[in-house]
Amino acid sequence: MTTHERPAGPDDVTGTAPAPAPGAGADGDAGADARGVPATVVADPARLADTVELLGLVAQLEQVAFARLAADSAVAPTTDQRLQLSRFAAAAITRRDAVLARIVELGADPVAAIGQFDHVLDDFDARTQPSSWWERLLKAYVGYGVADDFCRLAADALDEESRRVVLAVLDDAAHAELAVAELDAAGADDGVLSARLALWGRRLVGEALGVVQRLLVQRPGLARLVAPSDAAPAPAVADQQASGVAAPANPPTKVFGELTAQHTRRMSRLGLTA
Amino acid sequence: MTTHERPAGPDDVTGTAPAPAPGAGADGDAGADARGVPATVVADPARLADTVELLGLVAQLEQVAFARLAADSAVAPTTDQRLQLSRFAAAAITRRDAVLARIVELGADPVAAIGQFDHVLDDFDARTQPSSWWERLLKAYVGYGVADDFCRLAADALDEESRRVVLAVLDDAAHAELAVAELDAAGADDGVLSARLALWGRRLVGEALGVVQRLLVQRPGLARLVAPSDAAPAPAVADQQASGVAAPANPPTKVFGELTAQHTRRMSRLGLTA
Numbered sequence: 272m273t274t275h276e277r278p279a280g281p282d283d284v285t286g287t288a289p290a291p292a293p294g295a296g297a298d299g300d301a302g303a304d305a306r307g308v309p310a311t312v313v314a315d316p317a318r319l320a321d322t323v324e325l326l327g328l329v330a331q332l333e334q335v336a337f338a339r340l341a342a343d344s345a346v347a348p349t350t351d352q353r354l355q356l357s358r359f360a361a362a363a364i365t366r367r368d369a370v371l372a373r374i375v376e377l378g379a380d381p382v383a384a385i386g387q388f389d390h391v392l393d394d395f396d397a398r399t400q401p402s403s404w405w406e407r408l409l410k411a412y413v414g415y416g417v418a419d420d421f422c423r424l425a426a427d428a429l430d431e432e433s434r435r436v437v438l439a440v441l442d443d444a445a446h447a448e449l450a451v452a453e454l455d456a457a458g459a460d461d462g463v464l465s466a467r468l469a470l471w472g473r474r475l476v477g478e479a480l481g482v483v484q485r486l487l488v489q490r491p492g493l494a495r496l497v498a499p500s501d502a503a504p505a506p507a508v509a510d511q512q513a514s515g516v517a518a519p520a521n522p523p524t525k526v527f528g529e530l531t532a533q534h535t536r537r538m539s540r541l542g543l544t545a
Numbered sequence: 546m547t548t549h550e551r552p553a554g555p556d557d558v559t560g561t562a563p564a565p566a567p568g569a570g571a572d573g574d575a576g577a578d579a580r581g582v583p584a585t586v587v588a589d590p591a592r593l594a595d596t597v598e599l600l601g602l603v604a605q606l607e608q609v610a611f612a613r614l615a616a617d618s619a620v621a622p623t624t625d626q627r628l629q630l631s632r633f634a635a636a637a638i639t640r641r642d643a644v645l646a647r648i649v650e651l652g653a654d655p656v657a658a659i660g661q662f663d664h665v666l667d668d669f670d671a672r673t674q675p676s677s678w679w680e681r682l683l684k685a686y687v688g689y690g691v692a693d694d695f696c697r698l699a700a701d702a703l704d705e706e707s708r709r710v711v712l713a714v715l716d717d718a719a720h721a722e723l724a725v726a727e728l729d730a731a732g733a734d735d736g737v738l739s740a741r742l743a744l745w746g747r748r749l750v751g752e753a754l755g756v757v758q759r760l761l762v763q764r765p766g767l768a769r770l771v772a773p774s775d776a777a778p779a780p781a782v783a784d785q786q787a788s789g790v791a792a793p794a795n796p797p798t799k800v801f802g803e804l805t806a807q808h809t810r811r812m813s814r815l816g817l818t819a
Contacts, residue, residue: 385628
């Protein structure tokens with residue numbers, strides 16, 4: 272998605288981006304140090320803090336995915352599913368650790384970064400207790416799918432390496448494929464189940480969007496990352512200071528439009544009405 | 546130990562092992578095919594079944610360890626412990642998959658092999674519900690330690706490659722180290738806790754030995770693997786044939802002696818009375 276990328280304009284060259292190097296002069300390649308940490312991130316403590324905040328959230332979502340997949344594995348109807356689901360759970364830990372490693376590279380504390388989101392989905396989980404194996408699968412696919420989409424949107428505003436790490440983590444869709452295959456097979460010959468799951472999907476997306484809304488209110492750093500002005504490739508210093516660091520007045524409605532559209536796409540893959 | 550490897554005799558060359566290459570003597574390395582499956586295992590369906598049975602049990606124990614570590618991670622007192630414990634859980638899945646891969650190499654069905662032990666520790670878990678974080682840690686260290694020791698003993702009777710896989714899996718003691726460090730630190734300055742944990746340890750080992758006893762009664766294959774006649778370094782072929790395949794009349798008391806000794810060693814590492 273390129274919704275947030277402003278076209279590069281004349282004001283861009285005066286920003287914190289590396290100056291065009293006359294024979295790699297004083298500023299040549301000053302934009303990144305040996306760890307792949309762009310100078311803009313290091314030089315701007317507020318932007319660094321926002322980056323670490325998003326990385327902490329992504330790591331926590333993987334931790335939550337691990338716990339959920341492990342629990343799913345314990346109640347899976349067949350041994351084969353148990354084996355697969357616990358393998359997915361283990362993969363979530365590998366992904367989480369990749370994100371934590373990036374936080375360390377940025378010089379921040381990984382335990383504090385993930386720990387601040389320890390209970391981020393507790394409310395969501397309490398309100399959306401699945402009552403069947405199918406509801407459980409759909410919750411994984413739809414509910415956490417919204418959270419992933421949100422992180423993907425916010426990742427557009429990160430430095431290149433952090434964005435690469437986040438997108439790689441979020442794109443590992445093996446578990447989604449399992450959910451799709453099983454739900455599709457189950458719903459195909461059961462109209463009652465399909466209707467019930469469509470209703471469940473609407474409930475899940477409503478609760479999930481509520482989580483995003485609360486996050487944007489409680490976490491100005493995340494709000495800044497998805498704010499349209501922040502997503503410009505290299506904003507002017509003055510703009511950046513004035514608008515980039517302050518939290519935007521309203522949670523961007525564009526974000527919710529995008530999340531809803533992705534949800535609709537996801538449900539239609541299952542042959543369910545969003 | 547090479548307990549089950551019959552000295553290559555005339556009967557070996559007529560098995561399913563690949564014909565000896567010209568130039569390699571009649572018996573030269575005919576004992577193993579390209580997958581590392583010894584001809585003795587392949588040629589002897591009963592011994593192959595026993596091997597797969599033990600591998601299934603080891604795989605299941607790793608699956609159970611995964612589920613337990615994942616649950617421990619969910620209730621860990623600190624974020625740091627949560628991160629570590631879920632990492633250990635993920636490692637258990639890697640180990641489980643190594644064992645399942647060996648089952649596939651032996652030409653058996655990994656899902657059936659692990660699935661037959663799906664509820665092997667359910668009773669044990671129901672009878673030993675930890676009431677504190679420390680009891681939980683001790684249960685992991687002591688309770689499942691007995692199961693691991695049993696598998697280690699039985700592994701002596703496997704073909705070389707299967708034994709290597711099992712011992713590698715059981716020797717990955719990172720989680721035990723965590724339990725030891727934490728329990729040691731906690732017990733050092735709390736006599737009441739130490740006394741309580743010593744009592745808990747006795748309860749755990751009693752229940753764990755009960756599990757082993759039931760397994761040996763219900764699973765003649767496992768009983769055959771730990772039967773004393775099998776443990777002789779190089780038994781005569783005739784003895785091996787006669788006694789090695791039939792289930793022994795009594796569960797070997799030597800096994801229980803060994804398991805109890807290991808338990809005592811384990812408790813004393815914690816400064817607790819066994």
